[in-house]
Amino acid sequence: MTAPGGPQVDSARPGEQGGGAGPAASLAAPGTMLEVRHETVYRYDSPVLLAHHRAHLHPLEDGYQRLVAHTLEIEPAPGFRRDGIDALGNAHTHFSLAQPHSELRVCAASVLQVSPRFDVLQPNAGPAWDALARSLRYVAGATLEPAVEFLAPSPYVPRLPELRVYALPSFPPGCPVAAGALHLMQRLHADFRYDSLSTQVDTPLAHAFAQRRGVCQDFAHLLIGCLRMLGLPARYVSGYLLTQPPDAAQGGAPMLGADASHAWVQVWCPGTPGVPQGTGTAGVPQGTGTAGVPQGTRALRTAGWLSLDPTNNLVPHTGHVRVALGRDYGDVTPLRGVIRGGGRHRLAVAVHTRVVPPPPDPAASVARSLHEP
Numbered sequence: 116m117t118a119p120g121g122p123q124v125d126s127a128r129p130g131e132q133g134g135g136a137g138p139a140a141s142l143a144a145p146g147t148m149l150e151v152r153h154e155t156v157y158r159y160d161s162p163v164l165l166a167h168h169r170a171h172l173h174p175l176e177d178g179y180q181r182l183v184a185h186t187l188e189i190e191p192a193p194g195f196r197r198d199g200i201d202a203l204g205n206a207h208t209h210f211s212l213a214q215p216h217s218e219l220r221v222c223a224a225s226v227l228q229v230s231p232r233f234d235v236l237q238p239n240a241g242p243a244w245d246a247l248a249r250s251l252r253y254v255a256g257a258t259l260e261p262a263v264e265f266l267a268p269s270p271y272v273p274r275l276p277e278l279r280v281y282a283l284p285s286f287p288p289g290c291p292v293a294a295g296a297l298h299l300m301q302r303l304h305a306d307f308r309y310d311s312l313s314t315q316v317d318t319p320l321a322h323a324f325a326q327r328r329g330v331c332q333d334f335a336h337l338l339i340g341c342l343r344m345l346g347l348p349a350r351y352v353s354g355y356l357l358t359q360p361p362d363a364a365q366g367g368a369p370m371l372g373a374d375a376s377h378a379w380v381q382v383w384c385p386g387t388p389g390v391p392q393g394t395g396t397a398g399v400p401q402g403t404g405t406a407g408v409p410q411g412t413r414a415l416r417t418a419g420w421l422s423l424d425p426t427n428n429l430v431p432h433t434g435h436v437r438v439a440l441g442r443d444y445g446d447v448t449p450l451r452g453v454i455r456g457g458g459r460h461r462l463a464v465a466v467h468t469r470v471v472p473p474p475p476d477p478a479a480s481v482a483r484s485l486h487e488p
Contacts, residue, residue: 146228146229146230146433147228147229147230147433147434147470148183148226148227148228148470148471148472148473149226149227149228149229149357149433149434149436149468149469149470149471150224150225150226150227150468150469150470150471151174151223151224151225151226151227151355151436151466151467151468152222152223152224152465152466152467152468153172153222153223153224153355153376153449153464153465153466154220154221154222154223154464154465154466155219155220155221155222155449155450155462155463155464156218156219156220156221156462156463156464157218157219157220157460157461157462158217158218158460158461158463159216159217159218159219159456159457159458159459159460160457160458160459160460161217161456161457161458162215162216162217162456162457163212163215163216163217163219163454163455163456163457164213164215164455164456165211165212165213165454165455165456166211166212166216166219166452166453166454166455167209167210167211167452167453167454168209168210168211168219168221168450168451168452169207169208169209169448169450169451169452170187170207170208170210170221170223170449170450171201171205171206171207171353171438171439171447171448171449171450172187172208172221172223172438172449172450173185173187173198173205173206173207173208173223173225173438174225174227174354174436174437174438175205175206175437175438175439175440177417178230178391179229179230179231179232179391180227180228180229180230180436180437181227181228181229182225182226182227183226183227183228184225184226185223185224185225185226186223186224186225187208187221187222187223188220188221188222188223188224189210189219189220189221190218190219190220190221191212191214191216191219193210193211193212194211194212194213194214195209195210195211196208196209196210196211197209197210201446203439203440203441203442203446204440205438205439205440205441205446205447206439207439215456221450225436226471227436228473229433229434229435229436230433231432231433232391232422232431233389233390233421233422233430233431233432234389234432235388235389236293236387236388236389236390236421236430237293237387237388237389238291238293238294238296238297238387238389239291239293239294240291240293240387240388241291241292241293241384241385241386241387241388241390242291242292242384242385242386242387243288243289243290243291243292244286244290244291244292244295244345244347245286245288245289245290247292247346247347247383247385248345248346248347249346251263251266251346251348252346261416262348262383262385262416262419263348264348264442265343265348265349265350265383265442266343266346266347266348266349267343267442268343269442269443269445269446270442270443270445271320271336271442271443271444271445272320272336272339272340272343272442272443273320273321273340274340274343274344275320275321275324275340275344276344277321277324278324278337278340278341278344279341279344279345281324281341282299282341282342282344282345283345284302285298285299285302286299286345291387292347292382292383292384292387293382293384293387293390293421296342296347296382296384296421296423297423297430299338299341299342300338300380300423300424300425300428301428303334303337303338303341303425304334304425304426304427304428305428306327307327307328307329307333307334307337308327308328309328309329309330309331309334309426310328310329310330311330313326313328313329313330313333314328314329314330314332314333316332316444318333320333320336320337320340323336323337324337330426331375331377331378331379331426332378332444334378334425334426335351335352335378335379335380335425335426335444336351336443336444337425338380338423338425339351339380339443342380342382347382347383348382348383349380349381349382349383350380350381350420350440350441350442351378351380351440351441351442351443351444351446351447352378352379352380352381352422352437352439352440353376353377353378353437353438353439353440353441353444353447353448353449354376354377354378354379354435354436354437354438354439355376355377355435355436355438355466355468356377356424356427356434356435356436356468357434357435357436357468357469357470358468375464375466376438376449376464376466377424377426377435378426378444379422379423379424379425379426379431379435380422380423380424380425381420381421381422381423381440382420382421382423383419383420383421384419384420384421385418385419386419387419387421390419390420390421391417391418391419391420392418392419422435434468436468
């Protein structure tokens with residue numbers, strides 16, 4: 116049985132995008148080269164005497180997203196820095212500063228080649244959602260399916276019975292997983308309003324659901340919560356969204372600083388035509404590579420996972436850059452830390468994503484990006 120209706124694939128309604136201003140444009144051509152610059156600046160009223168931070172700013176790599184070059188610049192230079200892999204397989208960086216500082220600047224720049232993943236998606240095929248959910252229930256002695264790691268509640272996505280009630284109309288008995296998930300995304304996009312001032316990072320999910328508004332983080336958490344309440348694995352994706360100004364077609368300048376880090380969802384749809392299957396994985400380079408990440412990294416399984424962007428009501432194409440995957444926002448926060456001192460602080464974040472021609476020297480392109488105003 117198929118779910119009624121369905122969103123446009125790789126398109127969004129005018130005026131709606133992850134940052135809340137201007138049209139969405141996940142519309143780059145196949146194999147598009149993208150450059151991303153993400154700068155975070157903390158300014159403190161009094162010196163910070165000691166700081167420990169963790170960053171998730173290194174994009175993932177797989178057959179559909181190739182990292183050409185990446186740099187991470189930290190000012191002041193940390194006394195300790197370690198690049199590694201977290202428990203979920205994402206690249207992350209730990210760094211510490213023991214010298215007094217009144218400002219912290221962290222700037223990540225990446226060049227990537229992104230290819231379409233879901234161009235031949237057939238959502239009305241594939242397993243029925245209710246059969247899939249039954250197959251994932253615990254049975255003593257049975258083989259564990261790794262996807263169930265993203266079925267349990269998590270700190271930002273608790274179990275809320277009202278989410279199951281909301282989701283069920285999109286999942287009649289026998290409905291294919293992908294068809295139901297697409298229909299649910301369409302409804303959520305229509306029923307909830309993007310409002311950049313409506314929630315904070317720690318706003319409870321029940322509050323966002325009750326007020327029917329939020330930001331991309333809330334849209335992602337709501338869709339994840341709905342799917343999990345039906346027994347379907349779903350995970351949080353942090354990354355970037357390619358956006359264009361309204362006058363881009365007339366040669367308008369890129370919207371510098373107008374972009375923001377973005378969030379969307381992946382739902383597990385094994386056996387669905389058009390969703391990469393097999394043994395695909397994502398992670399970081401298995402050798403030293405441009406980021407200097409050591410060998411022996413754990414890779415994230417990508418086979419069977421369908422990406423959905425509920426903020427924009429679309430299936431991501433080549434304008435979405437994946438940085439990290441987790442149970443919710445708390446697993447993949449771009450930059451977090453603990454400090455001693457500092458008093459009150461002011462935070463400024465600027466993200467710029469743009470299409471670029473393939474650079475003859477990718478490392479030089481990233482270096483230029485880091486120092487552009």
